Amino acid sequence: MPASATEPLIDLKGVRFGHGSRTIFDGVDLSIRRGQVVALIGSSGVGKTTLLRLIGGQIRAQKGSVRVAGVNVGELDRKGLYALRRRMGMLFQQGALFTDLSVFENVAFPYRENTALPEALIRTLVLMKLQTVGLRGAAEVMPSELSGGMARRVALARAIALDPMLMMYDEPFTGLDPISVGMIGRLIRRINDAFGMTSIVVTHDLNESLLIADRVILLAEKRVYADLTPAELRSTDDPFVRQFVDGAFEGPVPFHYPAPPLVEDLYRAAPRS
Amino acid sequence: MQRLALDAFADLGAFAIDGIGRLGRAALFFLRVLGASAAVLRRFRLVTVEMLSSGVRSVLIIVVSGIFVGMVLAVQGYEVLQRFGASESLGVLVALSLMRELGPVVTALLFAGRAGSAIAAEIGLMRATDQISAMEMMAVDPVARVVGPRFYGAVFSMPLLSAMFSVMGIVGAWLIGVRLIGIDDGAFWSQMQAAVDVRHDILNGLFKSLVFGVAAGFIAVFEGFHAVPTARGVSSATTRTVVVSSLTVLFLDFIMTAWMFRG
Numbered sequence: 001m002p003a004s005a006t007e008p009l010i011d012l013k014g015v016r017f018g019h020g021s022r023t024i025f026d027g028v029d030l031s032i033r034r035g036q037v038v039a040l041i042g043s044s045g046v047g048k049t050t051l052l053r054l055i056g057g058q059i060r061a062q063k064g065s066v067r068v069a070g071v072n073v074g075e076l077d078r079k080g081l082y083a084l085r086r087r088m089g090m091l092f093q094q095g096a097l098f099t100d101l102s103v104f105e106n107v108a109f110p111y112r113e114n115t116a117l118p119e120a121l122i123r124t125l126v127l128m129k130l131q132t133v134g135l136r137g138a139a140e141v142m143p144s145e146l147s148g149g150m151a152r153r154v155a156l157a158r159a160i161a162l163d164p165m166l167m168m169y170d171e172p173f174t175g176l177d178p179i180s181v182g183m184i185g186r187l188i189r190r191i192n193d194a195f196g197m198t199s200i201v202v203t204h205d206l207n208e209s210l211l212i213a214d215r216v217i218l219l220a221e222k223r224v225y226a227d228l229t230p231a232e233l234r235s236t237d238d239p240f241v242r243q244f245v246d247g248a249f250e251g252p253v254p255f256h257y258p259a260p261p262l263v264e265d266l267y268r269a270a271p272r273s
Numbered sequence: 274m275q276r277l278a279l280d281a282f283a284d285l286g287a288f289a290i291d292g293i294g295r296l297g298r299a300a301l302f303f304l305r306v307l308g309a310s311a312a313v314l315r316r317f318r319l320v321t322v323e324m325l326s327s328g329v330r331s332v333l334i335i336v337v338s339g340i341f342v343g344m345v346l347a348v349q350g351y352e353v354l355q356r357f358g359a360s361e362s363l364g365v366l367v368a369l370s371l372m373r374e375l376g377p378v379v380t381a382l383l384f385a386g387r388a389g390s391a392i393a394a395e396i397g398l399m400r401a402t403d404q405i406s407a408m409e410m411m412a413v414d415p416v417a418r419v420v421g422p423r424f425y426g427a428v429f430s431m432p433l434l435s436a437m438f439s440v441m442g443i444v445g446a447w448l449i450g451v452r453l454i455g456i457d458d459g460a461f462w463s464q465m466q467a468a469v470d471v472r473h474d475i476l477n478g479l480f481k482s483l484v485f486g487v488a489a490g491f492i493a494v495f496e497g498f499h500a501v502p503t504a505r506g507v508s509s510a511t512t513r514t515v516v517v518s519s520l521t522v523l524f525l526d527f528i529m530t531a532w533m534f535r536g
Contacts, residue, residue: 085409085410086412090410092403096407097404098399110411113418114412
């Protein structure tokens with residue numbers, strides 16, 4: 001059945017997930033339309049990466065449903081999951097390039113493993129993907145010789161090798177210099193529009209996401225706290241969102257980890273170990 | 274006092290539950306590795322690459338250890354045999370010790386230290402740097418692509434290395450016994466030829482090392498694949514690989530020896 005263009009590509013309803021007694025998500029509702037670039041922001045440890053892993057089917061929701069292109073990810077077996085993942089790409093935080101393979105072989109990996117294309121065609125495709133990220137000249141280099149920004153661009157070329165319908169980026173800007181940040185940001189937008197993809201970008205870099213995203217989603221309190229366009233985000237007066245946007249020290253998010261009062265802690269007898 | 278006893282009891286229980294759980298996970302993982310066999314063996318080139326890195330690169334340590342073990346066996350064996358005037362049987366003593374026991378066992382212990390630890394560390398680091406997750410997200414089963422080739426690389430390397438070890442040990446014993454001490458060359462070889470049985474000694478020895486290859490290879494890939502993805506986690510997976518493989522090899526050796534050479 002062909003999915004209609006108006007149906008959301010990703011649809012989460014009432015998703016609950018936790019490790020042991022710790023609940024990470026409780027009642028997450030989120031839908032993402034085709035063709036959009038969505039920035040996913042939130043404090044560290046709020047579960048942004050976990051959300052990507054739920055969509056990629058690496059973990060399963062304990063309650064609620066995660067649908068990608070109309071398919072309920074939680075109900076797929078390994079074969080169905082792998083079939084779905086061939087249409088998804090994911091860029092990992094540090095790139096996750098295979099350190100024992102050259103740049104060329106890293107990008108060729110998805111073709112070699114998932115297709116039966118002839119070597120000559122693989123070569124053409126790999127060089128084209130590398131050209132997209134501007135690293136065709138580095139094809140024979142080993143990943144250890146690349147800078148952080150270049151490694152991430154190679155990983156990006158590898159992730160889009162099979163022309164996925166959905167790209168997920170896990171903190172693509174972290175640890176990069178400003179020039180590389182701008183480059184990756186522009187690539188994300190350009191690739192999304194050129195190949196007709198949908199992109200989810202997990203990030204802490206608000207400036208960059210305001211530049212490239214159609215929507216910004218703020219995760220907090222175990223759910224989607226706010227879902228705004230960049231323009232709405234700039235003008236909002238919700239104190240929590242404001243604190244996030246301005247990076248303010250004072251605000252609803254406390255500086256201190258929860259603890260008993262300082263005086264109480266200091267005067268308490270040291271526990272014997 | 275009662276508290277302490279209860280705590281100790283609870284610890285014992287937790288230890289047992291933990292151990293049994295781990296054993297169960299290992300058994301399930303073993304089935305998964307075996308299940309990927311067809312996919313792995315169809316792309317045998319991946320296995321040969323692993324045989325190169327874990328097998329061929331272990332040749333030097335195996336050859337050198339083999340020669341030294343053989344030389345020591347010759348010195349000690351001659352010392353005892355000549356008391357009974359049986360020093361010509363040195364060849365038999367050395368060949369049987371090496372083929373039945375020392376070849377397979379020492380090779381497996383050396384392999385666990387040289388190659389098993391490297392396999393565990395490599396897979397553990399691949400997990401820690403998200404390479405395993407990246408593979409899964411590319412719809413490539415890491416058990417078929419990463420784990421399987423390394424496992425079969427170990428399984429196929431082990432008998433070859435063990436045979437090499439035994440041959441080098443016999444050469445070492447010949448150097449000491451014949452060239453240095455002066456035992457008759459003809460007696461050394463002909464007695465060995467008469468006493469060593471192909472099925473009973475050589476094939477049994479190779480079968481042992483095949484089993485050790487399965488054990489050492491599996492323990493290495495299991496520990497690596499399930500390593501906690503931190504620096505400490507990978508280091509403890511490496512250590513556990515060597516300790517658990519060594520103990521498993523010695524235990525299996527006892528079982529198989531008791532079964533093969535009974536009555």
